Amino acid sequence: MPSLLNNRLTKRALRPALTLIDRRIRLRVERAAEPLRSELAVLRREADEMRRGTDGLRGSQYALGLLLDGTGRGAHRIPPAWEIDELVVQISALNGDGATARRSVVAAYRTVVALEALGVGRLAGSTSNVCGKLATVPLLAPPNGSILEIGTLYGLFAAALTRMVHRAGIEPDLTIVDPLAGRQLQPGTSQPADPTGTPVREDVVRANLALTGAGSTHHPRIRQGFSADPEVRAEVTDREYGVIVVDGDHSMEGVAADLEWVEEIVAPGGIVVIDDYGDASWPGVQEALDKHLADGSSRLRLLGRVSTSAYLRAE
Numbered sequence: 001m002p003s004l005l006n007n008r009l010t011k012r013a014l015r016p017a018l019t020l021i022d023r024r025i026r027l028r029v030e031r032a033a034e035p036l037r038s039e040l041a042v043l044r045r046e047a048d049e050m051r052r053g054t055d056g057l058r059g060s061q062y063a064l065g066l067l068l069d070g071t072g073r074g075a076h077r078i079p080p081a082w083e084i085d086e087l088v089v090q091i092s093a094l095n096g097d098g099a100t101a102r103r104s105v106v107a108a109y110r111t112v113v114a115l116e117a118l119g120v121g122r123l124a125g126s127t128s129n130v131c132g133k134l135a136t137v138p139l140l141a142p143p144n145g146s147i148l149e150i151g152t153l154y155g156l157f158a159a160a161l162t163r164m165v166h167r168a169g170i171e172p173d174l175t176i177v178d179p180l181a182g183r184q185l186q187p188g189t190s191q192p193a194d195p196t197g198t199p200v201r202e203d204v205v206r207a208n209l210a211l212t213g214a215g216s217t218h219h220p221r222i223r224q225g226f227s228a229d230p231e232v233r234a235e236v237t238d239r240e241y242g243v244i245v246v247d248g249d250h251s252m253e254g255v256a257a258d259l260e261w262v263e264e265i266v267a268p269g270g271i272v273v274i275d276d277y278g279d280a281s282w283p284g285v286q287e288a289l290d291k292h293l294a295d296g297s298s299r300l301r302l303l304g305r306v307s308t309s310a311y312l313r314a315e
């Protein structure tokens with residue numbers, strides 16, 4: 001016997017009731033879905049906003065990269081926070097004051113970025129080591145503003161250092177010794193072409209020093225030649241230097257010879273910076289300083305290390 005529900009008459013009789021039930025169900029589902037629909041619209045708006053935000057961030061990150069990445073200078077100038085924090089800790093260990101160390105590191109970083117943006121050539125070395133040297137020297141209170149840099153390359157580090165010591169109230173009086181031979185010289189190594197493409201020449205160094213007021217507020221002396229040359233030495237051994245940066249010939253013999261000379265020309269209380277100390281690329285630097293200090297006859301006392309530079313004070 002056919003089921004009652006399959007009966008055509010029964011179907012017709014039930015149709016209005018079924019249509020009503022159907023409409024009610026649809027109405028309930030629509031009502032229930034309404035809050036979900038508006039939530040979805042909100043989510044869509046938020047996703048659009050986020051997409052616009054990340055597009056903007058990507059754009060400004062690109063522009064920041066143009067300002068600070070390593071293109072055309074080798075090292076980038078985008079230090080992570082931990083690197084700056086580490087510098088502050090290392091410098092504080094030398095001067096005992098974290099807040100002053102941080103202020104000095106930040107001022108050094110801004111100086112590096114500004115000078116490399118406007119200068120000819122580059123500063124040599126990692127951001128950490130360069131900022132370390134610039135931030136530490138003024139905080140060690142050198143006894144006078146006579147600065148000798150052995151090995152300057154483009155003169156931009158020297159320019160930055162004059163700025164940093166001036167900020168600390170010390171009027172800079174800069175002497176530079178470098179062969180300025182058109183390219184960087186390093187005995188026993190063949191240096192690749194510089195990433196800047198700029199020649200290592202005296203006119204370049206002068207142009208860079210002029211950025212920091214050289215010629216008006218201070219008058220740097222540039223002695224072209226090798227630091228071991230007796231004529232060069234005779235000429236610049238005319239004062240006691242408050243700061244000496246040893247960054248020329250990086251061989252063991254070269255650094256050892258510079259240290260012997262430094263003993264004679266550094267002022268009592270003067271600060272000596274040995275660049276690239278502990279840098280695996282230049283093992284001769286550490287070897288020379290460690291040997292120099294080994295027998296205790298030196299006037300120089302090791303204060304400590306910041307990044308890849310050693311700091312000493314003369315008795």
Ligand SMILES: C[S@@+](CC[C@H](N)C(=O)[O-])C[C@H]1O[C@@H](n2cnc3c(N)ncnc32)[C@H](O)[C@@H]1O
Binds near residue numbers: 177
């Ligand atoms: C590492 S670069 C100096 C970088 C610079 N101080 C800076 O921080 O940007 C070394 C420089 O020392 C020069 N140099 C090499 N032998 C030297 C020597 N015996 N006396 C002086 N300078 C020397 C090189 O030609 C080069 O210009």
